[in-house]
Amino acid sequence: MGDPEQLQAIEAGAPFRGIVGQIGMAELTQVRRQAHPWARQATQALAAGNTGAALASYQERGAIVATQSKAEPRTALLAAWGKEAEAAPAESRLILAYTREDVRELNNAAREIRQSRRELGRSVVVQTTRGARELAANDRILFLRNEKSLGVRNGSLGTVEAIEQGILHVRLDGQEEARVIVDPRDYHDLDHGYATTIHKAQGSTVDRTYVLASRYFDRYTSYVAL
Numbered sequence: 001m002g003d004p005e006q007l008q009a010i011e012a013g014a015p016f017r018g019i020v021g022q023i024g025m026a027e028l029t030q031v032r033r034q035a036h037p038w039a040r041q042a043t044q045a046l047a048a049g050n051t052g053a054a055l056a057s058y059q060e061r062g063a064i065v066a067t068q069s070k071a072e073p074r075t076a077l078l079a080a081w082g083k084e085a086e087a088a089p090a091e092s093r094l095i096l097a098y099t100r101e102d103v104r105e106l107n108n109a110a111r112e113i114r115q116s117r118r119e120l121g122r123s124v125v126v127q128t129t130r131g132a133r134e135l136a137a138n139d140r141i142l143f144l145r146n147e148k149s150l151g152v153r154n155g156s157l158g159t160v161e162a163i164e165q166g167i168l169h170v171r172l173d174g175q176e177e178a179r180v181i182v183d184p185r186d187y188h189d190l191d192h193g194y195a196t197t198i199h200k201a202q203g204s205t206v207d208r209t210y211v212l213a214s215r216y217f218d219r220y221t222s223y224v225a226l
Contacts, residue, residue, distance in 0.1 A: 005047050006224050007202055033205055046223040054226065074106065077210050082113045084208060091207040092173060094157070095195035096225050098216040103195045106212065110194035111139070124163055126184040130191050137162055140193035141170065142200070147187060150180045155200045157193045174205070198225050 002016040009015075031040040038057055045054040058064050067073045081095060095110065097103050114120050121137030135141065143156040151172070152158075158170040161179070168182040184190065202224050211225045 003047070005049060006220060007199060008220055042226065046219070046226060049219065051219040051222055055222070058226065073212060074102075074109075077212055078106070078109050078113065081110060081210050085113075086117070088207075092157075093208040093210070094193075094201060094204065094206045095210045095212070096198050096201055097195060097212040098198060098214050098221065100197060102212055102214070103197055106195035107192040111192060114138070122163070124166055126166075126168075126190065127188065128184070128190045129188050133190065133192060135160060135163065135168065135190075135192075141168075142191045142193035142196055143189065144191060144200075145187075145189035150182065150187065151178065152180065155196075155202070155204060157204065201225075 004014065004017050004020070029044070031043050034040045034043055038061070042054040042057040045051070045057070055064065065073065065076055067076065077095065081093065084091075085093060095103075095106050097106060111120075119138055123134045123136035123139075126133050126135050129144065137160055139160045141158055141160060143150075143152040143158070144154055146153045157173040158180070159173075160168055161171050162169040166184065168184065170180050170182055172178040172180060182190075198221055209225070213222075213225075217225075
């Protein structure tokens with residue numbers, strides 16, 4: 001099972017294309033991830049490699065914003081994220097970028113917005129594989145490694161419901177009753193979960209995404225992000 005139009009193999013070859021070429025395939029064409037008909041049509045255009053038509057659909061609805069400097073889109077994106085997060089706090093949302101540097105800066109800025117609104121509880125500093133991270137109740141977190149004992153995978157998202165003696169009590173996205181207890185001394189592969197790379201987000205489903213486009217984008221990256 002796969003999609004040859006999504007992110008491409010980094011190392012040897014593209015075996016999925018070879019398998020399809022040799023034995024054929026059965027294809028699913030119904031789009032369920034997008035709620036609006038126009039967005040579903042745009043996704044089908046992306047899947048067919050017709051990226052220009054898909055981007056035109058987003059642009060017609062004001063969903064693509066072009067700016068003159070590198071700093072402006074980050075500011076505009078965070079303003080939209082903050083405004084909509086306050087207006088509809090129950091909706092799930094995720095900021096996407098290509099580089100880890102952009103993701104780190106966006107995570108820090110988004111968290112500062114939440115702190116300024118007093119939406120986060122008391123915090124603790126946790127040592128992770130990406131360095132020290134300050135985590136608090138109501139923080140969004142991202143899991144970076146598969147761990148069957150916790151029921152999480154690389155790219156899983158969750159919300160910290162409480163922190164007790166350094167132990168994180170986390171509610172996982174997409175599963176109302178799925179709660180896990182994480183000891184950061186045993187599981188270090190964590191980061192803030194307001195923003196992530198497009199590669200980490202592949203396969204995730206949220207109500208709203210905010211994409212920081214850059215010169216690194218190609219049609220495959222755009223497909224996954226949109």
